Amino acid sequence: MKQAHGPDDNRSMWMLIGIGIVCVFGFFIQILVLSRYFDRPLALFMASQKGTALVDIAAHITKFGKGYWFLVPAAALFVFYRFINRSPQKSFNCFFIIASIAVSGIVIKILKIIFGRARPGVLIDDGFYGFTFFRLDREFNSFPSAHTGVAIAAGVALALIMQKHRWVPIILGIVIAGSRIIINAHYLSDVVASSLISTVTVLLLYDILGYFGYRGANRTAILPICKAP
Numbered sequence: 001m002k003q004a005h006g007p008d009d010n011r012s013m014w015m016l017i018g019i020g021i022v023c024v025f026g027f028f029i030q031i032l033v034l035s036r037y038f039d040r041p042l043a044l045f046m047a048s049q050k051g052t053a054l055v056d057i058a059a060h061i062t063k064f065g066k067g068y069w070f071l072v073p074a075a076a077l078f079v080f081y082r083f084i085n086r087s088p089q090k091s092f093n094c095f096f097i098i099a100s101i102a103v104s105g106i107v108i109k110i111l112k113i114i115f116g117r118a119r120p121g122v123l124i125d126d127g128f129y130g131f132t133f134f135r136l137d138r139e140f141n142s143f144p145s146a147h148t149g150v151a152i153a154a155g156v157a158l159a160l161i162m163q164k165h166r167w168v169p170i171i172l173g174i175v176i177a178g179s180r181i182i183i184n185a186h187y188l189s190d191v192v193a194s195s196l197i198s199t200v201t202v203l204l205l206y207d208i209l210g211y212f213g214y215r216g217a218n219r220t221a222i223l224p225i226c227k228a229p
Contacts, residue, residue: 023200027193031143034189040129043120046184058182065147065176067101070154074098092214093161096206100157101150104201108149108194117143120184144194145186151176152198160206 049055078094081087116135119142123129132140155173159166177195180186 023196027196030192030196031189034192035187039187039189040123042181042188043123043184046182047120047124049182050184055182058179061176062147062179062183062185065151065180067105067150070101070150071098092209096161096209096214097154097157099209100153100198100202100205103205104149104153104198105146107197107201108144108146111144111197112141112146115143116140117187117190120187124184142186143190144197145177145180145190146194147180148177148186148191148194149198152195153202156199156202157206160202 046055074094074097078091078098081091081094113134113136116132118128118130118132118140119138122139131143135141151173155169155171158169162169174195177191180191181188
């Protein structure tokens with residue numbers, strides 16, 4: 001027998017559709033605005049700062065945007081809490097971090113190939129600025145930023161898990177994301193788009209896993225998508 005859908009279900013569905021429309025429009029508007037008015041002058045300015053203390057510090061910070069800084073500890077803790085300590089909640093927390101980074105990373109990787117955006121280095125060296133679409137080479141996969149995706153996905157996931165000081169991982173993620181702009185590895189719009197993609201992906205994943213009984217420190221759903229059966 002089919003279960004009847006009540007007003008709350010319809011309201012949730014329309015709210016989800018509204019959120020999706022806003023995200024899509026916001027995504028493309030920021031690409032147009034940032035790429036047209038901010039990306040190029042900011043990249044040229046950062047190129048003029050090469051060799052300064054700020055760029056040198058950012059070059060060290062940006063290394064923490066590599067996935068293994070988060071995936072390796074999370075995987076090790078998952079094994080420990082799953083098979084040794086036998087803590088279902090903590091092991092699921094570790095799985096959530098891994099899944100957040102992996103899923104958002106896959107989405108970003110696909111978009112990188114589709115958009116084929118030239119990196120700031122290409123602008124500095126060859127004067128080319130723009131999207132070439134469907135490129136695999138590294139110099140043309142600037143959009144969106146993968147390092148930013150890792151940092152923001154991990155930051156948002158940890159914020160949902162932590163009981164206190166939830167803004168700490170968010171701030172650290174933003175700092176890592178900002179370092180990508182400072183060292184001229186990415187344009188501003190690359191970083192903003194990646195941050196949006198990762199945040200929405202993690203929140204969606206959080207609610208989807210919540211349908212199967214998982215909740216982090218926040219015991220309620222973030223987006224009106226899935227209700228526990």
